[in-house]
Amino acid sequence: MSQILPKKNLKQLLSNWAASYEIYAPQQLEKFAHFMPTNGSELLYIDEQHNTRFPPKALFLPQSETLMKYTRFGAAQETIPESKPRIVFGIRPCDAKAVDLLNLMFLTEKDSDPYYQARRKKTALIGIGCNIPCPSCFCTTVESGPFGRQGMDALLTDLEDIYLVRTLTQTGKTLFAEYPEATEAQEAEAKAVQQRSLKLIDPAFETKGLKAKLDSNFENALWQKFADSCLGCGICTFLCPTCFCFDIADEAQRKERVRNWDTCMFRTYSLEASQHNPRPTRRERTRQRVMHKFSYWLDHVNKIGCTGCGRCVRYCPVGLDIRAMLREFNQLEAEVANG
Amino acid sequence: MTDLESKLTAEIANLLDDKKVDVFIAFKKAESPLHPQPAFFTESNQLGDFVYNSLCQNNLAAFIPRYPLSARIGMVVRGCENRAVNHLVVEKQHARENIFMIGVPCEGLVDWHKLVNRFGEEMIAVDEAKDEIMISYRDRQIRAPRQELLHDSCLRCVHPNPLSADVTIGELKPEGDPTLARTEVAAFSALDNAARHAWFRKEAERCIRCYACREACPMCYCTECFVDHGVPRWTESTVSPAGMRAWHIVRAFHQAGRCVSCGACERACPMDIKMTYLTEKLNEDMRTKYQFECGMDDKTQPPFAAFNLDDKNRFEL
Amino acid sequence: MVKNPYLPIPMHILRTYYESTDRSLKTLELSFDDPENARAFFAAYNPGQFCVLSVFGKGECALGIANAAWEGDFVRFTAQKMGSVTQTLHEMKAGDPIGMRGPLGNGFPLEDWKHRNLVIIGGGCAFSTLYALTKHLFHPAVRNDYGELKVIYGTRNSGLCMYKQDIQSWHHRDDLEMHQAVDVPEEGWDHHVGYVPNVVKEVAPSPDNAVAIVCGPPIMTKFTLSALTGLGFAPEAIFTSLEKRMKCGIGKCGRCNIGPKYICKDGPVFSLAELNALPNDI
Amino acid sequence: MIDHKPKIILFQCQWCLYSAEDQTWVDTQLPVNIHLVKVPCTGRINTLYVLNAVQGGADGVMISGCLPEQCHFKEGNLGARRQLDQFADFLDHIGYERNRVRFTWLDLQDRGRIQRDLAQFEADLTKMPKSEALATRVGGHHD
Structure with missing residues (x-):
């Protein structure tokens, strides 16, 4: 069923892959983990038991990317990225699931996004499970888990000296073709590790009925309460692995049309040319962020737009905690709708 | 609840009960141990969540420009927050008589970056004693000297005591050593241009343009920031080097003579970008060129607003 | 590809x-x-x-x-x-x-409106898509599919009226009833004077087998919708076209939503019944 | 050393050149490597203008304005002097050499001085390497 990758072979494996793939893996940037290109010679930073600070969605939807180059005469040349096949190594289950969720937004039947598609189609995701989840993680609450497999081609479980590799797709099988099968004892050990980890994560809030609570409390005073502390910066949305909003702008000096991540937390996000702003204060903006993830996503694709990675909780400079916010909504009586 | 916290709670409760303030801005406990949440108390019965410790990272003065001038605001202030309030009063962002400050001499803030980078994300609680920080995990506890975890701005803090608080609780701390405070920026200035530039690039390159530094800063209260300005557009919209460097240069320069060295910008940054080496340089120049230190009183205009003909001799002839 | x-x-x-x-x-x-x-x-x-x-x-x-x-x-x-x-x-x-x-976007649900009377109500520069609709209905192959046609168009003053020549000629057509209005009285103006919602009340189109389409500035739309409701139009028979800041136009960039609906993809045309089901996020 | 003429941006206060000849020279005869930005007063020069010039690859920025007490707008130059001088120091702090920003405060009798100062500035800049710090838009399109 599973295979064995001795940790000491990892470098060799990565450099073998590097011949035909571009590889991205977490490495140390300043003092935190960050996805960067590697050919196997760099020191990886995956043993620390938490996530990269910057979400790997940027490998599929870069923070800034050129959509097209244009000339003075109105002709535009699209700039669809071309690259070798890619491997993202060491992605955590929450982030891999987030990429899968982004597929639903960008690889649509009508108007599929060619830029995202070009990157996504060429990329294999090799994930690694979390043996010791952080207290800010809540993946199990939102239909994922520390060893969730959604979106991955293979999932690694860290067992001291070896990784137990569970291949999940044909691509995954090909990549790990030469590695031996795991013994039953190793399988059992991995299972124990996984279950121990699972037990460490407490459910953060109830998701059943949450959407109805949010929908019926659109005008609730709680939104103002949360917005009071909110600074209005873009940390929660930029570091979120599922937030995908973008802005399209022309960089006249480079003669390029670009798209940049945008965030509903900024005033300019919904500001119209007439200076009318449908979301004039932090209250509406905070509400938009939470509603989008826990209500509108469900309307659109019947999935919660959150994978419980906990980044917005960990890095919010004012300690606004989406888990606490949602719990407060859950505690509201159903009948005080629109209070 | 610590001794200081109970004294503060009593004081705040009195203010709210006597209706001396409309809102009291302080901190309350949040789920994450590293980030107590700014809270806005209007009734004394809300004070159950009140918390005040070295992890209260934000400069609460940043919330003042959100209120109309007539709002009577109460605040717990440390030295830097007191100076920020002073300067906001200079810039007419609020009326001094409508702000009630409870001053607390500051022990220095524990930097969450330092904590996380050193002890990982798995901490479930962080407590403090006089000189020690206790970090609890699920299965163990670690102690670390406070001094090693203080934020850089606090390590070089010169004025930890509130200067013009209406009430001060706690014992005054000795003033910091100005020369010691300047060693860092002096050392940076002593590097050659290429080295300084390399450092600047390295820091600015990590920027994700979330503008947390701007939003956390009490002096960044403009309704429309220059980066949001559409016609003309001042900087590139992308995370290209041009855009990110322009942001860091101009953000810092707009603080010239207005920065109180609280370091809130740096603490808010999710990418560990150093920024105070820029603002400290400006502060240093303001001190040497114009003998100005921001926020020391609520009257003196900053140098860029206070030019006059005395500058005559500064023109190279 | x-x-x-x-x-x-x-x-x-x-x-x-x-x-x-x-x-x-x-x-x-x-x-x-x-x-x-x-x-x-x-x-x-x-x-x-x-x-x-x-x-x-x-x-x-x-x-x-x-x-x-x-x-x-x-x-x-x-x-x-x-x-x-x-x-x-x-x-x-x-x-x-x-x-x-x-x-x-979706455009007007013309199929659903077949064999019904249409009341087209526009204000200011938002009349453009209504102009397209009216022109579309003029086509001989289309006109007979629909019943009576009433057009109510109001502007702040006569100078701001768009497509002047065409609209002038509409007054003389026998296949539609044209009502034009300006906000304040003007010399030589021989049509309605007053705000669009009031003109709608004055003209009082019958709600029987009728559909009303409203496009205009938000404040006009708001009051016209309630005027139409007052005249007995069902929420399902009132349509309006919305706008918001848009970038991608294909429901990806995320900013033009009202609740779960993207104006660019699911709109811009919504019936009042649909709007009533959405949160107040405009 | 640079092998071509250094690119200089000249911000000129429209009141500072007292002689018509100087103004005509600046308006019509500037060498091609010097780009003129005429402003109503040095006080109008936003630091963003200077930054834009620097990011666009300027090897040097020259600001010419009036002396104290001679400002057309009374004190525009006083504010400009404080801000722009500090901005030049600040740019130096992050690697754009201080001597790449130069001020000439012109007096009534300074006939022909702008030409001399520009020539001197150009000569000084030629001795320095090409400005690369902060020149993030070099190679981009400039009209």
Whole structure:
């Protein structure tokens, strides 16, 4: 069923892959983990038991990317990225699931996004499970888990000296073709590790009925309460692995049309040319962020737009905690709708 | 609840009960141990969540420009927050008589970056004693000297005591050593241009343009920031080097003579970008060129607003 | 190879002219550089849809389409001078290249309206898509599918009235009832005077087997909707077209939502019944 | 050393050149490597203008304005002097050498001085390497 990758072979494996793939893996940037290109010679930073600070969605939807180059005469040349096949190594289950969720937004039947598609189609995701989840993680609450497999081609479980590799797709099988099968004892050990980890994560809030609570409390005073502390910066949305909003702008000096991540937390996000702003204060903006993830996503694709990675909780400079916010909504009586 | 916290709670409760303030801005406990949440108390019965410790990272003065001038605001202030309030009063962002400050001499803030980078994300609680920080995990506890975890701005803090608080609780701390405070920026200035530039690039390159530094800063209260300005557009919209460097240069320069060295910008940054080496340089120049230190009183205009003909001799002839 | 939805169709400006005497409104008519694109465009086009015009170096802006397919192989837009893109649009001349993405959005549900009476109510520069709708209905092959047609069009003053010649001639047509209004009395004005909601009450179109379509500034729309409800129109029989800041136009960039609905993809045309089900996020 | 003429941006206060000849020279005869930005007063020069010039690859920025007490707008130059001088120091702090920003405060009798100062500035800049710090838009399109 599973295979064995001795940790000491990892470098060799990565450099073998590097011949035909571009590889991205977490490495140390300043003092935190960050996805960067590697050919196997760099020191990886995956043993620390938490996530990269910057979400790997940027490998599929870069923070800034050129959509097209244009000339003075109105002709535009699209700039669809071309690259070798890619491997993202060491992605955590929450982030891999987030990429899968982004597929639903960008690889649509009508108007599929060619830029995202070009990157996504060429990329294999090799994930690694979390043996010791952080207290800010809540993946199990939102239909994922520390060893969730959604979106991955293979999932690694860290067992001291070896990784137990569970291949999940044909691509995954090909990549790990030469590695031996795991013994039953190793399988059992991995299972124990996984279950121990699972037990460490407490459910953060109830998701059943949450959407109805949010929908019926659109005008609730709680939104103002949360917005009071909110600074209005873009940390929660930029570091979120599922937030995908973008802005399209022309960089006249480079003669390029670009798209940049945008965030509903900024005033300019919904500001119209007439200076009318449908979301004039932090209250509406905070509400938009939470509603989008826990209500509108469900309307659109019947999935919660959150994978419980906990980044917005960990890095919010004012300690606004989406888990606490949602719990407060859950505690509201159903009948005080629109209070 | 610590001794200081109970004294503060009593004081705040009195203010709210006597209706001396409309809102009291302080901190309350949040789920994450590293980030107590700014809270806005209007009734004394809300004070159950009140918390005040070295992890209260934000400069609460940043919330003042959100209120109309007539709002009577109460605040717990440390030295830097007191100076920020002073300067906001200079810039007419609020009326001094409508702000009630409870001053607390500051022990220095524990930097969450330092904590996380050193002890990982798995901490479930962080407590403090006089000189020690206790970090609890699920299965163990670690102690670390406070001094090693203080934020850089606090390590070089010169004025930890509130200067013009209406009430001060706690014992005054000795003033910091100005020369010691300047060693860092002096050392940076002593590097050659290429080295300084390399450092600047390295820091600015990590920027994700979330503008947390701007939003956390009490002096960044403009309704429309220059980066949001559409016609003309001042900087590139992308995370290209041009855009990110322009942001860091101009953000810092707009603080010239207005920065109180609280370091809130740096603490808010999710990418560990150093920024105070820029603002400290400006502060240093303001001190040497114009003998100005921001926020020391609520009257003196900053140098860029206070030019006059005395500058005559500064023109190279 | 997928079609790139962000890539504009190459177009040229056929002609431009000012609509209003104060020169705040300008109409641009664009022709397709490639006839193939024109075929594809008109095969997909339904009145009420919009396009994203793209001025390279300035950016993009969404504008409602103001012509019917039968008028010819061109696309008409009327732009109010507002932001930097529309400012540039106003400066452009015949022969200038321009990009266009579209048609986008749902357009009016014309199929559902067949054999019903239509009340078309417009205010100010938002009349453009209603103009397209009315023109569309004039086509002999289409007109008989629908019942009586009433058009109510109000502007602040007569100078701001768009498509003046055409609208002037509508007063003399026997297949529609035209009501025009200005906000304040003017010399030589022999039509209605007053705000659109009041004119609607005055004209009092019958709700029997009728559909009302309202486009206008938010405040006008708000009061007109309640006026129509007062006249007995059911929420399912009142339609309006919304706008918000848009970027991608295809429901990806995320900003133009009202609750779960994207205006660019699920709209811009909504019935009042649909709007009532959405949160107040406009 | 640079092998071509250094690119200089000249911000000129429209009141500072007292002689018509100087103004005509600046308006019509500037060498091609010097780009003129005429402003109503040095006080109008936003630091963003200077930054834009520097990011666009300017090897040097020269600001010419009036002396104290001679400002057309009374005190525009006083504010400019404080801000722009500090901005030049600040740019130096992050690697754009201080001597790449130069001020000439012109007096009534300074006939022909702008030409001399520009020539001197150009000569000084030629001795320095090409400005690369902060020149993020070099290679981009400039009209």
